[in-house]
Amino acid sequence: MPPIIEATGLTKHYGDVHALAGLDLVAESGRVTALLGPNGAGKTTFISAVATLLKPDSGTLHVAGVDALRDPKAVRRTIGLAGQYASVEEAMTGLENVEMVARLFGLDKATAKRRSAEVLELLDLTDAGDRLVRTYSGGMRRRLDLGASLVGRPQLLLLDEPTTGLDPRSRMELWEAIRNLVADGTDVLLTTQYLEEADQLARDVVIIDHGKVIASGTPDELKGKAGRDVIEVRPRSGSDLAGISEVLAGVAAEPPRTDDDTQRVSASVDGGADQLATVVRLLDERGLVVDDIGLRRPTLDEVFLALTGQPLDPSPTDPDASADAA
Amino acid sequence: MTTTTSLDPAATLATERAAAGPTPTTTVQGAGFVTAALATSRRSILQFFRTPQVLMMGSIQGALFLFMFRYVFGGAIQASLPSGLSYVDFLVPGFLVTVILWSGMSAAAGVAEDGASGVYDRLRSLPIPRSAVTVGRSIADFTLMAWGMLITGVVGLLVGFRSHGSIGRVLLGIVVMLAFGYCFTWVFILIGLVAENAQAAQGMTMLVIPFSFISSANVPVTTMPGWMQSFASNQPVSVAVNAVRSLMQGGPNKVGLEHSTTYWIVATAIWGLVIMAFFGTLSVRRFSKMR
Ligand SMILES: Nc1ncnc2c1ncn2[C@@H]1O[C@H](COP(=O)(O)OP(=O)(O)OP(=O)(O)O)[C@@H](O)[C@H]1O
Numbered sequence A: 001m002p003p004i005i006e007a008t009g010l011t012k013h014y015g016d017v018h019a020l021a022g023l024d025l026v027a028e029s030g031r032v033t034a035l036l037g038p039n040g041a042g043k044t045t046f047i048s049a050v051a052t053l054l055k056p057d058s059g060t061l062h063v064a065g066v067d068a069l070r071d072p073k074a075v076r077r078t079i080g081l082a083g084q085y086a087s088v089e090e091a092m093t094g095l096e097n098v099e100m101v102a103r104l105f106g107l108d109k110a111t112a113k114r115r116s117a118e119v120l121e122l123l124d125l126t127d128a129g130d131r132l133v134r135t136y137s138g139g140m141r142r143r144l145d146l147g148a149s150l151v152g153r154p155q156l157l158l159l160d161e162p163t164t165g166l167d168p169r170s171r172m173e174l175w176e177a178i179r180n181l182v183a184d185g186t187d188v189l190l191t192t193q194y195l196e197e198a199d200q201l202a203r204d205v206v207i208i209d210h211g212k213v214i215a216s217g218t219p220d221e222l223k224g225k226a227g228r229d230v231i232e233v234r235p236r237s238g239s240d241l242a243g244i245s246e247v248l249a250g251v252a253a254e255p256p257r258t259d260d261d262t263q264r265v266s267a268s269v270d271g272g273a274d275q276l277a278t279v280v281r282l283l284d285e286r287g288l289v290v291d292d293i294g295l296r297r298p299t300l301d302e303v304f305l306a307l308t309g310q311p312l313d314p315s316p317t318d319p320d321a322s323a324d325a326a
Numbered sequence B: 001m002t003t004t005t006s007l008d009p010a011a012t013l014a015t016e017r018a019a020a021g022p023t024p025t026t027t028v029q030g031a032g033f034v035t036a037a038l039a040t041s042r043r044s045i046l047q048f049f050r051t052p053q054v055l056m057m058g059s060i061q062g063a064l065f066l067f068m069f070r071y072v073f074g075g076a077i078q079a080s081l082p083s084g085l086s087y088v089d090f091l092v093p094g095f096l097v098t099v100i101l102w103s104g105m106s107a108a109a110g111v112a113e114d115g116a117s118g119v120y121d122r123l124r125s126l127p128i129p130r131s132a133v134t135v136g137r138s139i140a141d142f143t144l145m146a147w148g149m150l151i152t153g154v155v156g157l158l159v160g161f162r163s164h165g166s167i168g169r170v171l172l173g174i175v176v177m178l179a180f181g182y183c184f185t186w187v188f189i190l191i192g193l194v195a196e197n198a199q200a201a202q203g204m205t206m207l208v209i210p211f212s213f214i215s216s217a218n219v220p221v222t223t224m225p226g227w228m229q230s231f232a233s234n235q236p237v238s239v240a241v242n243a244v245r246s247l248m249q250g251g252p253n254k255v256g257l258e259h260s261t262t263y264w265i266v267a268t269a270i271w272g273l274v275i276m277a278f279f280g281t282l283s284v285r286r287f288s289k290m291r
């Protein structure tokens, strides 16, 4: 089976901005591939290219074995798109929205009706199905938008930040729905800004920045490369920040970071839970009182820092600095 | 034999899928042109009729202007009309035609909004002829325009408008008006597609306003300065107004026109077809193009 998406050297520029700058990506069939990257990384641009909404300046792109630049019409028969902003019609009911898209996917009236009801059921929207979307919450709209994209049962679902703006519960429900789809044989390419989301859903993760892939692999591989777990401490009194930083420095793999705004100290550690226990003991010995202490997964920021040696949002002097180093 | 099969990843995947239940159809057929155009036009029509604020404004606006013209300017303009023709009988046919412009303004904003909100991204990603989406939009805009004309016509009758042509000619007038209006919807679709946001679209439609006022719709062009008259009597809106007015009020000499009714109808048809060919082609191209 050919890869569901195969992109080589894709470029797309808007004036001086290189939204895609030689992007190479292979997404295998039968799994979720997550495209992870900060704002402006080129995630939406890539999704739009796969969805045949835009033409790359150069490079090749195959979707389900079809040349997307030569035969975009054939590609449209294999994809379903849920864009970054929910594109449902406020003045129609949830059911009407999904039915319309079902009809556009080419289903006859009866099938469209039946499938739409199934999709609403799957996304827990059956009760709201006959209400105008105007009355829906943001999370319900997102789910409905997802429903519309999958009602035609396309081979490949393209989901651009599907869970942005959802509360934790709706996010988890959406993850569950996506997992079920994949179990049923749908391929999924989704974008996200959250490492945790990629971790939860995706078998393959591709990290992009400035229109290029900077790392890819399974979530575990990436974390192995990049992310140690992080211990984060918030002291009761701001005056203890320095003392806590000292304690963490003793166990951490890298110098701890102190965030004065949130009054937190965080440090990447190698040993995870063991180190947490050590830190708790040390803090106790020194009589440092904390409000909150925890072990968490590295964030996208931290993975970035580890992978590129640069923070997500480099200061203007950084390019010079790296040029000197090189 | 079985071992070779199970080693083939594709075959394994296929078996897994079969076991997992409803499998995605690998290729989706996609709707045909007519289904796609009707489904998308239905959406825009519902959007109008199910948004009370829009429905009210869209319906009242025209009626309000008609009311003002009839009673505020009517007395002053009456003097420059051919004898035997009352201002309300002169005004309403012209006003009906300018409904095309007024309803077109909100149509352009609607198109721009659909472009900005991601609705068109979804539609462009679907296996349907992309031209069907623009044609669907034109059907919707046409429907809303016809609604606006209906309201205007009713208000016109209420404020004293009466037709002096035969039933057949009046009906033909309505057909001319609707057909010309359909051609003109493409102007606003293109504006909406180019503008990319509702406010810009609304700004750009302001360029169309002169076609409403520098025309024979509200006043006889003979009162305008000479250099303006040549534009005012030949531009598309005036030509359509003259055709409709002549049909509804019993012939060109009754409404102070030099050429025959047929002349005005043919001129309207030519303008309509030219406008539709130009703006329609550009709209369909613009919408269908990969960015
Ligand atoms: N139509 C456009 N015109 C000009 N610049 C554009 C256009 N579309 C995208 N860009 C630029 O291309 C870059 C990549 O944009 P893109 O939308 O793909 O990022 P993204 O990864 O989806 O970001 P986000 O997380 O904010 O959605 C950005 O710098 C953006 O400003």
Ligand SMILES: [Mg+2]
Pocket (backbone or CB within 6 Å): A043, A044, A045, A084, A160
């Ligand atoms: Mg984006």
